[in-house]
Amino acid sequence: MESRTLIQPDVKFISYLKNNGGDTLKKCYQCASCSVVCSLSPQHEAFPRKEMISASWGQKDNLLSDPDVWLCHGCSDCSTHCPRGAKPSNVLAAIRAYIIESCAFPSFMGKALKNSKYLFPLLLVPIIVLFALLYDNLNGNFAQLGEGTVKFANFLPHGTLEMFWIGGNVLIFAFAAIGLLRFWKNLTLLSPPKEKKSFVNAVIGMVTEFISHKHFKACKQDSSRFWGHLLIFYGFIGAMITAGLAVMALVVFELSPIPLFHPIKILGNLSGIAMVIGCIIFAVHRLKTNTNKIVNTYSDWLLITFVFLVSFTGLLTQTFRIVDVPVLAYSTYFIHMVLIFFLLWYAPYSKLAHMFYRTLALVYLRQNGREKKMTMFKSFAFFFFKL
Ligand code: SF4
Numbered sequence: 001m002e003s004r005t006l007i008q009p010d011v012k013f014i015s016y017l018k019n020n021g022g023d024t025l026k027k028c029y030q031c032a033s034c035s036v037v038c039s040l041s042p043q044h045e046a047f048p049r050k051e052m053i054s055a056s057w058g059q060k061d062n063l064l065s066d067p068d069v070w071l072c073h074g075c076s077d078c079s080t081h082c083p084r085g086a087k088p089s090n091v092l093a094a095i096r097a098y099i100i101e102s103c104a105f106p107s108f109m110g111k112a113l114k115n116s117k118y119l120f121p122l123l124l125v126p127i128i129v130l131f132a133l134l135y136d137n138l139n140g141n142f143a144q145l146g147e148g149t150v151k152f153a154n155f156l157p158h159g160t161l162e163m164f165w166i167g168g169n170v171l172i173f174a175f176a177a178i179g180l181l182r183f184w185k186n187l188t189l190l191s192p193p194k195e196k197k198s199f200v201n202a203v204i205g206m207v208t209e210f211i212s213h214k215h216f217k218a219c220k221q222d223s224s225r226f227w228g229h230l231l232i233f234y235g236f237i238g239a240m241i242t243a244g245l246a247v248m249a250l251v252v253f254e255l256s257p258i259p260l261f262h263p264i265k266i267l268g269n270l271s272g273i274a275m276v277i278g279c280i281i282f283a284v285h286r287l288k289t290n291t292n293k294i295v296n297t298y299s300d301w302l303l304i305t306f307v308f309l310v311s312f313t314g315l316l317t318q319t320f321r322i323v324d325v326p327v328l329a330y331s332t333y334f335i336h337m338v339l340i341f342f343l344l345w346y347a348p349y350s351k352l353a354h355m356f357y358r359t360l361a362l363v364y365l366r367q368n369g370r371e372k373k374m375t376m377f378k379s380f381a382f383f384f385f386k387l
């Protein structure tokens with residue numbers, strides 16, 4: 001007698017996907033056009049059709065352990081060609097959001113970053129921390145800020161600020177590591193590797209891919225996403241390097257403020273400008289794209305808005321310092337710091353967490369021979385000439 005498998009759909013999981021951009025998932029009639037059109041899908045066990053089937057049947061465990069959902073870069077080529085308007089691109093985005101939320105530690109933070117009603121309380125945390133530091137530094141005498149030239153070290157003491165910054169980051173990275181370990185456990189337990197390749201080679205391959213952004217370029221519908229992401233990616237890395245070098249310049253060489261044409265400052269400004277332009281490109285792309293193709297979720301806008309505001313207030317702060325307008329310089333600097341703390345302290349739970357989860361999934365996939373191989377030379381050839 002033929003054996004049968006009883007499938008128990010996870011109804012809550014289906015509801016989650018529907019409420020987070022995947023409301024069209026039940027329209028799928030499994031024709032596989034999406035898998036054919038996706039330029040990133042491997043030939044063997046192609047996606048996203050199989051993910052659409054698992055999602056509409058509520059097979060949560062299959063999807064939690066499916067590294068392929070992280071191969072998708074959300075270009076929406078598949079949604080454009082889906083004859084049923086099932087928007088597989090949005091369903092995959094909802095699955096990724098669920099994975100981040102379910103792995104989050106502490107778990108309530110995963111939910112808080114998804115819901116606009118928690119935005120104000122979340123913002124209040126860095127505001128209170130920074131205001132307390134400021135109050136303590138000035139002994140409550142805010143009037144003194146209007147006197148003399150603008151000097152940020154007089155506003156928020158660098159030593160204490162860095163202590164909070166480093167302490168907060170250590171805690172956040174520890175929490176992020178717990179989430180990532182849960183994710184890795186899901187991948188390896190529920191989707192055990194078929195063949196094991198060198199971990200180091202997998203990491204090198206993944207880094208090469210990130211540098212070249214070849215997967216973003218492979219999507220055919222709209223090249224603006226490629227440029228938007230590229231600018232934000234390199235802008236973010238540049239900003240991180242600038243922050244590290246600025247601390248070194250202060251501690252080792254007591255250089256503060258850094259002159260406008262110093263290499264560190266130039267790198268910081270170029271990074272800020274790159275992120276501002278990248279965010280504008282992304283925002284225009286999202287606003288322009290037909291809502292039949294993509295769904296703009298709260299998490300998408302939260303990340304774009306905060307990355308834009310961090311970069312923009314950084315550039316504004318510098319401008320107000322140079323023209324020496326204390327009230328504007330100090331207030332913009334305060335807002336800038338609040339936004340930075342918000343962005344980085346909540347990174348393991350916001351859409352920024354994709355950076356960590358995707359990295360891990362791509363390493364896992366490469367280690368297991370799932371990715372098509374591309375040498376460093378080929379990656380750059382692809383990047384520049386689309387060969
Ligand atoms: S999502 Fe659309 S294109 Fe993909 S299998 Fe379903 S109906 Fe076909």
Ligand code: SF4
Nearest residue numbers: 038072073075076078
């Ligand atoms: S959104 Fe783009 S990368 Fe993702 S499955 Fe669809 S076609 Fe492939």
